Amino acid sequence: MILANVLLALVATSVQFFYSYERGKSKVLSAYDVIEVSFRDSITNALWKFDFDQIDVLVTGIKAKSDVLYLQLESNSGDTWQRGDASVDADLVRTMQLDFADDEHPNRSLGTLTVGLSYENVRNRLWEQLATLVLSNFAKTLVASIVMMAIFDVLVARHLRSIAGALTPSFFADETPAIALKRRDAEKEDEIGQIVSGLNAAKESIHKAHRQLAATNEDLLDANREQAEFTYAISHDLKSPTNTIQMLLNEIEVTEQETLSEDSKECLDDAKQTAQRMRQLIDDILDYAQAIGESSDFDWIDLDLVVTDVLRDLAGEISSSGAQVTVEPLPKIFGSRLQMRLLFQNLISNAIKFVAPDEVPKIKVSAGAAPAKGKVLLSVQDSGIGIPEAFQEQVFGMFQKLHMHSSYSGSGLGLTLCKRIVSNHSGALTVSSAPGMGATFDIVLPEGRFGGKDQKTVVD
Amino acid sequence: MAEKIKRLLLIDDGDIDQRLYRRMLERSDLVEEVQSFFYADEALEFLRKNRALDIDLIFLDINMPRMNGFEFLEAAIDEFGDTFTGIVIVMLTTSLNPADRERAEKFSVVRDFINKPLSVDHVKHAVQLLREVRSNDD
Numbered sequence: 240m241i242l243a244n245v246l247l248a249l250v251a252t253s254v255q256f257f258y259s260y261e262r263g264k265s266k267v268l269s270a271y272d273v274i275e276v277s278f279r280d281s282i283t284n285a286l287w288k289f290d291f292d293q294i295d296v297l298v299t300g301i302k303a304k305s306d307v308l309y310l311q312l313e314s315n316s317g318d319t320w321q322r323g324d325a326s327v328d329a330d331l332v333r334t335m336q337l338d339f340a341d342d343e344h345p346n347r348s349l350g351t352l353t354v355g356l357s358y359e360n361v362r363n364r365l366w367e368q369l370a371t372l373v374l375s376n377f378a379k380t381l382v383a384s385i386v387m388m389a390i391f392d393v394l395v396a397r398h399l400r401s402i403a404g405a406l407t408p409s410f411f412a413d414e415t416p417a418i419a420l421k422r423r424d425a426e427k428e429d430e431i432g433q434i435v436s437g438l439n440a441a442k443e444s445i446h447k448a449h450r451q452l453a454a455t456n457e458d459l460l461d462a463n464r465e466q467a468e469f470t471y472a473i474s475h476d477l478k479s480p481t482n483t484i485q486m487l488l489n490e491i492e493v494t495e496q497e498t499l500s501e502d503s504k505e506c507l508d509d510a511k512q513t514a515q516r517m518r519q520l521i522d523d524i525l526d527y528a529q530a531i532g533e534s535s536d537f538d539w540i541d542l543d544l545v546v547t548d549v550l551r552d553l554a555g556e557i558s559s560s561g562a563q564v565t566v567e568p569l570p571k572i573f574g575s576r577l578q579m580r581l582l583f584q585n586l587i588s589n590a591i592k593f594v595a596p597d598e599v600p601k602i603k604v605s606a607g608a609a610p611a612k613g614k615v616l617l618s619v620q621d622s623g624i625g626i627p628e629a630f631q632e633q634v635f636g637m638f639q640k641l642h643m644h645s646s647y648s649g650s651g652l653g654l655t656l657c658k659r660i661v662s663n664h665s666g667a668l669t670v671s672s673a674p675g676m677g678a679t680f681d682i683v684l685p686e687g688r689f690g691g692k693d694q695k696t697v698v699d
Numbered sequence: 700m701a702e703k704i705k706r707l708l709l710i711d712d713g714d715i716d717q718r719l720y721r722r723m724l725e726r727s728d729l730v731e732e733v734q735s736f737f738y739a740d741e742a743l744e745f746l747r748k749n750r751a752l753d754i755d756l757i758f759l760d761i762n763m764p765r766m767n768g769f770e771f772l773e774a775a776i777d778e779f780g781d782t783f784t785g786i787v788i789v790m791l792t793t794s795l796n797p798a799d800r801e802r803a804e805k806f807s808v809v810r811d812f813i814n815k816p817l818s819v820d821h822v823k824h825a826v827q828l829l830r831e832v833r834s835n836d837d
Contacts, residue, residue, distance in 0.1 A: 509715040630765065640764040643712040643737045 263361030267306045275335050283337045286349045298322055308357040314350035329355030398431050411445045470528040474521045485514045523652040530659050540576045542569035549583045560600055562591045567605035570615050572684055578660045585653040586680050590621035613686045620679040626672040704730045704755045710742045711760035720817050727822040739771035761792040772806050
């Protein structure tokens with residue numbers, strides 16, 4: 240569009256100049272005609288009279304005319320008068336015949352006068368016109384541009400700058416104020432006004448959503464905390480009566496040793512077993528409730544020391560089962576000492592427990608090659624009964640067991656707890672096993688403070 | 700005199716629970732033969748191998764390791780289909796979860812749903828159910 244305009248302007252100007260040039264040229268031609276009309280007769284007469292002085296005057300007079308480059312007067316008698324430089328190329332050369340005629344003498348040629356005219360003045364004038372045109376156009380354009388830019392700036396660019404300036408990365412999240420433009424009519428509803436309204440509205444709604452989210456998060460955390468506390472409180476309060484029942488049953492057994500029937504003795508025994516199962520379950524629930532609670536006690540811990548402690552706690556089971564436990568050097572990790580203790584206690588205790596009858600448990604605790612950058616791999620491997628693949632996911636479920644209580648005791652919470660502990664440490668727990676081929680539990684944990692970066696802990 | 704249950708299957712993973720059931724059943728004097736299974740998959744295997752056997756009643760626990768009560772029902776109906784309708788099944792549970800009861804009701808073979816502990820009255824009731832079912836079939 241602009242290009243067409245420019246081309247049109249160029250064409251128009253060219254045409255204009257062309258006509259100007261032609262007019263100029265024709266003016267020069269007219270000038271010659273004037274010269275011819277004015278001077279021919281007088282020169283002819285002067286020639287006839289041989290008035291050389293007059294001829295000089297006239298010839299000089301002609302030369303003095305503008306546009307005349309040179310002139311050459313040649314009389315038939317061989318005299319020449321010259322003014323100007325005839326060797327120069329003239330734009331227009333005209334020759335007039337000088338014929339004298341009066342009453343007595345018919346037309347008699349006395350000579351010729353050649354006049355060379357130049358269009359230089361025309362050209363100069365044209366250049367001047369062009370220069371003026373260009374300069375004036377340039378000036379006009381410059382002024383117009385400046386004015387338009389100023390108007391645009393005041394009406395649009397200024398506001399766009401304000402808007403762009405306000406849209407920092409945190410505009411939507413922040414408590415920064417809404418965008419307010421400096422306009423004469425602050426509530427103007429044009430496109431810019433709409434953009435600003437839109438942005439401000441979006442900011443407000445995001446803000447609102449953020450506030451709601453924060454509030455809901457608070458509520459959730461509170462609810463979680465409350466539930467953990469509740470679970471802990473209940474389990475704690477159940478321990479005492481359970482204990483009492485066990486004591487009472489023992490009492491009956493001891494005092495009525497002689498008088499009880501075999502049937503009753505069997506009942507009593509079953510009751511004691513059940514009470515013990517209840518006690519174990521409560522303990523396991525307590526452990527679990529603690530693990531899902533706060534993770535405030537995170538620090539650098541030496542796993543070698545943790546496992547040593549665990550083995551000391553399990554000394555009784557280890558000696559009665561004859562278990563062989565090998566512990567290889569373990570790394571230091573950033574986590575909860577208590578939870579790591581529970582983790583290894585459960586895994587090693589499981590390894591001791593889940594063996595075929597009369598088999599000796601063989602257990603190895605080791606650290607493997609780092610599975611990825613910034614992570615450590617820990618393994619607890621056993622030679623026990625193994626876990627069929629179909630149940631390898633189920634075993635981590637809450638209260639899920641693969642055996643009845645009389646075969647292998649337990650509440651089905653051990654592996655659930657382990658999984659939760661590993662998750663608290665931003666790690667992963669997996670098992671590889673086959674029936675009769677033992678099981679290997681692999682724990683992958685971040686090396687440092689959750690991968691080396693100083694992030695806030697996942698559970699606050 | 701109420702008819703007796705000739706053959707009853709007890710499927711429950713608790714050995715202590717099983718002992719208690721037997722006490723109740725004996726006390727009721729309504730059951731002749733009782734067969735116990737601690738794992739549902741073992742009960743399934745038994746049924747597979749003894750298709751000709753006439754089983755009157757099954758007491759079925761819900762929460763069991765490896766295969767639970769519902770899984771057992773689904774597998775059994777899948778394999779034996781109609782034959783099951785002759786057998787009265789009662790689910791035993793400690794669960795107070797209404798969803799469990801709803802789920803049990805979806806199985807037409809389940810005729811009753813008993814909350815543990817099992818009592819003699821429960822056994823009498825089961826016999827009654829059996830008689831009703833039997834008379835409907837005749």
